[in-house]
Amino acid sequence: MTKLTELTIAQARDALKKKEFSAVELTKAYIDEMNDKRKYNAYVLETPDVALEQAKKSDEKYAHGTDGALEGIPLGIKDLYCTKDIRTTACSHILDGFEPQYESTVTSKLLNAGAGFLGKLNMDEFAMGGSNETSYYGPVVNPWSKDVPLVAGGSSGGSAAAVAANMCAAATGTDTGGSIRQPSAFCGITGIKPTYGRCSRYGIVAFASSLDQAGPMCKDVRDCAIMLNVMSGYDPKDSTSAKVEVPNFESFLNQDIKGLKIGIPSEYRPEGLNAEIAAFWDKGIEMLKARGAEIVNISLPHTKYALPTYYIIAPAEASSNLARYDGLRYGLRVNGEHLDNMYINSRTAGFGTEVKRRIMIGTYVLSAGYYDAYYLKAQKVRRLIRQDFLNAFEKCDIILTPTSPVTAFPIGDESMLENPINMWLNDVFTVSVNLAGLPAMSLPIGLSHDGLPLGLQLIGKAFDEGTIFKTASALEQDAAFRKGLK
Amino acid sequence: MAIDRETVRRVAFLSRLKIDDDKIEDTEEEFNKILNWVEQLNEVNTDNVEPLVSVNDTNLTLRQDEVTEGNQAAAILKNAPQAQYGYFTVPKVVE
Numbered sequence: 001m002t003k004l005t006e007l008t009i010a011q012a013r014d015a016l017k018k019k020e021f022s023a024v025e026l027t028k029a030y031i032d033e034m035n036d037k038r039k040y041n042a043y044v045l046e047t048p049d050v051a052l053e054q055a056k057k058s059d060e061k062y063a064h065g066t067d068g069a070l071e072g073i074p075l076g077i078k079d080l081y082c083t084k085d086i087r088t089t090a091c092s093h094i095l096d097g098f099e100p101q102y103e104s105t106v107t108s109k110l111l112n113a114g115a116g117f118l119g120k121l122n123m124d125e126f127a128m129g130g131s132n133e134t135s136y137y138g139p140v141v142n143p144w145s146k147d148v149p150l151v152a153g154g155s156s157g158g159s160a161a162a163v164a165a166n167m168c169a170a171a172t173g174t175d176t177g178g179s180i181r182q183p184s185a186f187c188g189i190t191g192i193k194p195t196y197g198r199c200s201r202y203g204i205v206a207f208a209s210s211l212d213q214a215g216p217m218c219k220d221v222r223d224c225a226i227m228l229n230v231m232s233g234y235d236p237k238d239s240t241s242a243k244v245e246v247p248n249f250e251s252f253l254n255q256d257i258k259g260l261k262i263g264i265p266s267e268y269r270p271e272g273l274n275a276e277i278a279a280f281w282d283k284g285i286e287m288l289k290a291r292g293a294e295i296v297n298i299s300l301p302h303t304k305y306a307l308p309t310y311y312i313i314a315p316a317e318a319s320s321n322l323a324r325y326d327g328l329r330y331g332l333r334v335n336g337e338h339l340d341n342m343y344i345n346s347r348t349a350g351f352g353t354e355v356k357r358r359i360m361i362g363t364y365v366l367s368a369g370y371y372d373a374y375y376l377k378a379q380k381v382r383r384l385i386r387q388d389f390l391n392a393f394e395k396c397d398i399i400l401t402p403t404s405p406v407t408a409f410p411i412g413d414e415s416m417l418e419n420p421i422n423m424w425l426n427d428v429f430t431v432s433v434n435l436a437g438l439p440a441m442s443l444p445i446g447l448s449h450d451g452l453p454l455g456l457q458l459i460g461k462a463f464d465e466g467t468i469f470k471t472a473s474a475l476e477q478d479a480a481f482r483k484g485l486k
Numbered sequence: 487m488a489i490d491r492e493t494v495r496r497v498a499f500l501s502r503l504k505i506d507d508d509k510i511e512d513t514e515e516e517f518n519k520i521l522n523w524v525e526q527l528n529e530v531n532t533d534n535v536e537p538l539v540s541v542n543d544t545n546l547t548l549r550q551d552e553v554t555e556g557n558q559a560a561a562i563l564k565n566a567p568q569a570q571y572g573y574f575t576v577p578k579v580v581e
Binding site (some may be wrong): 074097098099101102124197204210236239240242302304305308309311312319326327328329330332333335336337338339340341342343344345347348351356357358359360361363364367374376378379380381382383384385419436437454462 | 517526527528530533535536537539540541542558561562565568576578
């Protein structure tokens with residue numbers, strides 16, 4: 001028999017409706033799994049009592065037939081989401097002991113739909129990192145590790161590892177440059193960053209506000225559809241949230257993709273691309289072709305400039321957003337003789353190396369005399385990057401690429417630590433999507449020769465997540481990744 | 487444009503961060519490495535290109551200027567490292 005914790009949201013929900021087991025039983029099964037798998041360091045705070053309390057209420061709702069879309073489903077929440085009275089630190093020392101007095105819009109939507117919260121998930125500090133190694137609470141261990149502990153990816157590394165190791169039914173993530181998609185690929189799960197504006201950012205600790213988006217990280221495509229439906233929608237508390245209709249994403253699954261035009265960007269196949277990753281990309285192309293989709297070669301000529309553009313815009317926005325951490329109103333305070341010394345002492349002790357690096361780059365590119373040369377220049381190139389996608393989408397309906405140029409690498413990898421740019425290059429396939437504000441999903445396509453998951457990325461037009469779900473459900477069936485796990 | 491030690495110190499102060507004297511040289515070197523790398527953007531012709539500030543096409547909307555969630559002083563002070571008489575307290579600013 002399948003273990004309770006192996007069930008998808010859709011399967012668990014059906015069984016709960018039929019009273020095959022209770023929400024309390026399901027929640028207890030996840031709590032046991034969390035206890036057994038602490039070695040992965042996926043959770044930075046476990047809240048079993050909160051989850052059980054919520055599960056009891058869910059069982060009552062099922063008894064009365066008033067159950068919501070996620071009734072009794074135990075979730076893990078990335079530590080970037082403010083959860084009322086539950087410690088939220090963005091995995092930074094500077095937010096030590098911070099207990100928000102309000103709930104983020106997305107988590108309150110999940111709670112209203114009946115979900116339970118098992119705890120807060122590990123992540124790179126303030127979501128700045130691609131390996132979860134910048135977390136104040138230490139790196140997450142990828143559940144696919146064999147002899148050597150591997151990274152789970154980042155920044156939503158705890159979310160990806162927890163879903164992969166059945167330590168929650170699904171998790172929330174956030175994605176500023178690839179932080180949902182890259183860890184999803186590294187851990188063999190499915191995650192979608194929706195269109196910018198689809199989910200409210202209210203109550204999510206801000207990193208780079210013009211790029212940050214919330215999204216679900218799940219065991220499969222259907223679960224992403226179910227969860228994204230709950231998470232989406234206009235919110236007057238976020239001025240960038242979009243007033244657009246939210247379709248039923250599940251209705252796109254299993255639709256015919258005959259005649260669908262799949263764009264393949266030549267710039268995503270640079271010389272020296274890992275041969276295995278290229279081969280799985282080709283396999284994905286063949287699967288879609290076999291179902292009658294039409295393959296179209298496209299060009300996104302400014303691709304190589306996406307990373308340098310990102311590493312001006314994101315630090316600039318971060319330096320501004322993180323100015324609020326001054327030791328005054330919440331979190332860590334390290335006293336100093338004068339007010340300025342208190343700010344400096346608190347921030348110097350509270351922020352980690354990567355966060356300090358980005359605050360300083362951001363401060364520099366925004367400072368008088370350099371603004372035009374760096375920040376304004378980057379914003380102009382950002383427009384060209386978005387225009388590349390608009391041009392491409394005149395020829396195709398959706399774009400297929402690899403998610404990451406590499407598979408999960410060892411924790412403490414020398415070449416990544418030696419030069420920060422080496423780590424940043426891992427986001428080469430994901431970062432353009434954030435700059436253009438488009439939706440994109442990563443889903444597992446197969447295993448490398450050394451048994452590590454590889455992901456493919458589907459990029460859609462703005463607010464056309466539907467076509468992503470349609471295409472992803474076809475690829476998922478043909479790749480049969482989850483069936484191969486047993 | 488290469489930056490010097492003085493600029494590193496100035497940026498650190500603007501960021502309200504302290505860099506130890508023995509780390510200044512490493513920071514300067516790393517900064518220059520990163521700036522060199524982002525300067526590849528100068529290859530791109532951006533004449534007549536408008537900067538993209540937001541991917542949202544919609545404009546900000548107006549709302550009534552009214553209190554929506556008032557009387558939250560206790561909740562706001564709940565996480566204060568130091569508070570007294572309903573205020574945040576800080577080290578002495580004026581002698």
